[in-house]
Amino acid sequence: MTYTTKVKEEILGLKLSDKAELSAIIKLTGSLGLTSKGLTLSISTENAKIARHIYALLESFYQITPEIKHHQKNNLRKNRVYTVFLEEAVEAILADLHLADAFFGIETGLEQTLLADDEKGRSYLRGAFLATGSIRDPESGKYQLELFSVYLDHAEGLSALLQKFMLDAKVLERKNGAVTYLQKADDIMDFLIIIGAMEAKDHFEELKLLREARNDINRANNAETANIARTVSASVRTINNISKIADELGLDNLPYELQQIAQIRLAHPDYSIQQIADSLDKPLTKSGVNHRLRKINKIAEDL
Structure with missing residues (x-):
């Protein structure tokens, strides 16, 4: 029907x-x-x-x-x-x-x-x-x-x-x-x-709300997937740059704060920025970690 x-x-x-x-x-x-x-x-x-x-x-x-x-x-x-x-x-x-x-x-x-x-x-x-x-x-x-x-x-x-x-x-x-x-x-x-037609109205509203909830979940999942993809892409790029620095310059020649970041990234390629920040000897914000990663990438690009 x-x-x-x-x-x-x-x-x-x-x-x-x-x-x-x-x-x-x-x-x-x-x-x-x-x-x-x-x-x-x-x-x-x-x-x-x-x-x-x-x-x-x-x-x-x-x-x-x-x-x-x-x-x-x-x-x-x-x-x-x-x-x-x-x-x-x-x-x-x-x-x-x-x-x-x-x-x-x-x-x-x-x-x-x-x-x-x-x-x-x-x-x-x-x-x-x-x-x-x-x-x-x-x-x-x-x-x-x-x-x-x-x-x-x-x-x-x-x-x-x-x-x-x-x-x-x-x-x-x-x-x-x-x-x-x-x-x-x-x-x-x-x-x-x-x-x-109140029963039909209630059924219509129920289906509408259910569909909207599914769409919200899908959007959230898609956003999370996109974020993971961006994180992985950035991680791979940084790891390649760290390897380049290790081969051409040597990680020991980097400032200690950059050495530590580089070593954690190499050891844990799946870590988020927050996880890297939590692994440091001295506490650092996510913004601070990102700043040091950008410095590492810039050094690699200049080699």
Whole structure:
């Protein structure tokens, strides 16, 4: 089961119902037909539980009995498509949900009253996500939530509604419609809170924190590895220079404080600067050891 499906199933389990939610579902996935008897309404989804939910909403709000049809997609995925079909009181339902204008091409955007009522706004976003929403699995580390709309102005309306809830929503136009999307992990978690998917939000946050902890550990390990590599490289260079001085000048001709440093480095090539400092007769800081090592390297370079 995908993460998106888990979120949708949690929403369906809340057993919330609001006309704003139904309005969003119909607007995003509904289509009109015309017969000799009048208008028909078809609402399609690949999720059987969502189809049953739509059926229940229509039955509860309008005391009608829709029909549920299904067919197999003719593609590689071969998903089953469920259609809630209605051929009675369609005009009245569309008018009640303020959708008639959208279907007849006069108005395709978002009803402005949704921006003024937080609860209706939450319900509308819940319906929009059930209809066309998707969330990239947070375990991937690449965060993205999308709501697909056929109309650009409706996608922009969804963006305005999300921004009303202080979310950084953006819109991307595509050939077959437009996508309203969120890319920040915190925004996606806030969206899940807004639509009531608290378990999904907690799971998302847990995966995010776990991934961040792993990244912190990896960064620390990488930094430690890089430090070790630099230490080894510097040690090898210094040992080569000490050998050069021993062959061409003789270590006995070095000042005693440099002789001691050179002898410790030759005897313990794996020692850190602090370990060299701790091995000296007289205490010395790491800065002091580094200063003497630089002197040794300079003597070797001048030979």
